[in-house]
Amino acid sequence: MFIINGFKEAIYLLISLDAELYHVIILSLMVSLTAAALSSIMAVPIGILMGVKEFPLKKVAVRFIYTMMSVPPVIAGLIVFLLISRRGPLGILGLVYTPTAMIIAQTVLIFPIITGLVYNATKEKGETIQNLGKTLGANRRQRLILLVKELRMNILTAIITGYGRGISEVGAVMLVGGNIRGQTRTMTTTIAMLQSMGEYSIAIALGIILLLISFILNSILLYYQQGDYR
Amino acid sequence: MKIKVSGLTKVYNNKQVLNIPKLEIEKGSLLGIIGPNGAGKSTLVKIIGGIETSTSGLVLFDGKPINSNLYQNMTMVFQKPYLLRGSVFYNIAYPLRIRKVEEEEISRRVEKILDEMDLVEIRNQKSWTLSGGEAQKVALARAIIFNPSLLILDEPTANIDPSSIAIMEKIIKKSNQENGTTVIIVTHNLQQANRICKDVGFMYRGELIEIGSKEKVIRNPENVLTRDFIKGEILI
Numbered sequence: 001m002f003i004i005n006g007f008k009e010a011i012y013l014l015i016s017l018d019a020e021l022y023h024v025i026i027l028s029l030m031v032s033l034t035a036a037a038l039s040s041i042m043a044v045p046i047g048i049l050m051g052v053k054e055f056p057l058k059k060v061a062v063r064f065i066y067t068m069m070s071v072p073p074v075i076a077g078l079i080v081f082l083l084i085s086r087r088g089p090l091g092i093l094g095l096v097y098t099p100t101a102m103i104i105a106q107t108v109l110i111f112p113i114i115t116g117l118v119y120n121a122t123k124e125k126g127e128t129i130q131n132l133g134k135t136l137g138a139n140r141r142q143r144l145i146l147l148v149k150e151l152r153m154n155i156l157t158a159i160i161t162g163y164g165r166g167i168s169e170v171g172a173v174m175l176v177g178g179n180i181r182g183q184t185r186t187m188t189t190t191i192a193m194l195q196s197m198g199e200y201s202i203a204i205a206l207g208i209i210l211l212l213i214s215f216i217l218n219s220i221l222l223y224y225q226q227g228d229y230r
Numbered sequence: 231m232k233i234k235v236s237g238l239t240k241v242y243n244n245k246q247v248l249n250i251p252k253l254e255i256e257k258g259s260l261l262g263i264i265g266p267n268g269a270g271k272s273t274l275v276k277i278i279g280g281i282e283t284s285t286s287g288l289v290l291f292d293g294k295p296i297n298s299n300l301y302q303n304m305t306m307v308f309q310k311p312y313l314l315r316g317s318v319f320y321n322i323a324y325p326l327r328i329r330k331v332e333e334e335e336i337s338r339r340v341e342k343i344l345d346e347m348d349l350v351e352i353r354n355q356k357s358w359t360l361s362g363g364e365a366q367k368v369a370l371a372r373a374i375i376f377n378p379s380l381l382i383l384d385e386p387t388a389n390i391d392p393s394s395i396a397i398m399e400k401i402i403k404k405s406n407q408e409n410g411t412t413v414i415i416v417t418h419n420l421q422q423a424n425r426i427c428k429d430v431g432f433m434y435r436g437e438l439i440e441i442g443s444k445e446k447v448i449r450n451p452e453n454v455l456t457r458d459f460i461k462g463e464i465l466i
């Protein structure tokens with residue numbers, strides 16, 4: 001049967017370290033990792049600040065982040081594409097159909113997710129933690145450290161959720177990356193393409209890898225949920 | 231430390247929930263605050279503890295308004311305390327760590343209080359696995375570990391078994407007697423107020439109706455509202 005054959009071939013490709021397959025896997029991992037890292041650097045502090053500070057137009061900012069959290073990937077991809085396309089405002093940078101373009105698109109996608117999740121957690125527990133810090137004599141800096149430490153699980157969950165969203169989405173990277181063989185082909189775009197061509201073995205192999213990744217991410221979360229300080 | 235409250239009010243959504251023209255708490259006092267639900271007890275102690283703002287009025291600590299130095303010397307324990315994500319030891323050690331006390335000294339002091347409060351067995355247990363009563367004991371230990379000059383307790387022994395209450399009351403009394411800590415304790419337990427407090431204040435609808443020695447306020451209240459409130463409780 002074709003499914004079983006596809007599966008067998010998939011395993012074979014994986015253990016024979018097929019070069020093209022692994023290029024796709026590594027590119028996907030790197031693009032999403034970079035996007036998640038870039039997003040986190042901005043989103044974690046912003047989410048925390050939004051959670052503890054009052055400022056003008058805060059409600060609007062929150063609404064905006066929430067809306068952006070559920071933006072369809074193709075739309076994020078389209079916006080980034082229009083900006084960086086040859087005739088777009090950032091066209092001279094020549095970013096279309098490069099891994100950099102995919103990183104930008106995923107960052108646009110992931111940033112609001114991490115910001116929103118960190119903001120929610122901070123809004124929920126921030127005041128309690130800040131007040132506790134105060135009553136125990138922590139100064140401003142120590143209270144901020146305390147807040148981050150107490151929210152570390154939420155922050156980690158937010159980052160992993162963002163990464164997971166990045167690595168599993170197709171639309172945005174397809175639009176701005178173009179699914180060019182050997183250059184901008186990621187796991188998801190490859191699966192989408194191969195499926196339409198009726199070639200299942202590589203698609204199955206990539207599917208296995210994607211499942212494995214989400215298993216590993218979940219295991220990391222679970223592991224840290226049990227860890228803490230003495 | 232000595233606390234002086236003047237002209238204190240708190241308004242929530244156009245509703246005045248606190249109105250205390252004058253209240254003085256001497257250094258080394260052990261003051262109980264009693265009164266029905268919604269009387270404003272928690273609001274008062276939160277404002278004194280500096281984690282709630284007043285609508286108007288002034289709170290002075292040894293003559294000075296709240297500042298970051300004072301925060302280092304006072305603390306509060308709530309009925310539902312927030313424990314940090316970590317072990318019991320980690321929680322109790324936290325106030326000492328932020329004060330840069332040496333690890334050896336921290337160990338010594340934490341072990342001592344764990345022993346005094348009968349918490350040795352749960353020393354390494356994660357905070358989120360503790361029972362409600364255990365969590366309250368840990369919160370009290372964490373508050374007392376740094377010898378604050380002012381200790382504010384808001385119903386610290388609600389839902390606690392009698393033997394644990396005895397342990398907690400003993401340590402509260404001890405810190406008042408040995409370190410001269412000023413203690414304010416909000417309680418719904420008149421027996422408890424009677425057992426540990428020197429003075430008692432009765433609050434009703436945001437006002438401090440009567441305050442004085444516990445002999446007077448609990449046994450022989452002047453105000454009819456206080457009398458009715460105390461009559462409603464079973465007091466031997």
Ligand SMILES: Nc1ncnc2c1ncn2[C@@H]1O[C@H](COP(=O)(O)OP(=O)(O)OP(=O)(O)O)[C@@H](O)[C@H]1O
Nearest residue numbers: 242243247265266267268269270271272273274418
């Ligand atoms: N954040 C708030 N917003 C609006 N009203 C509030 C708020 N906090 C307290 N109140 C109101 O202020 C009044 C006093 O509340 P407080 O918690 O001080 O009472 P309490 O004496 O501690 O009561 P209890 O014995 O039930 O703990 C109550 O009527 C309460 O509903």
Ligand SMILES: [Mg+2]
Nearest residue numbers: 271272273384
């Ligand atoms: Mg209360």
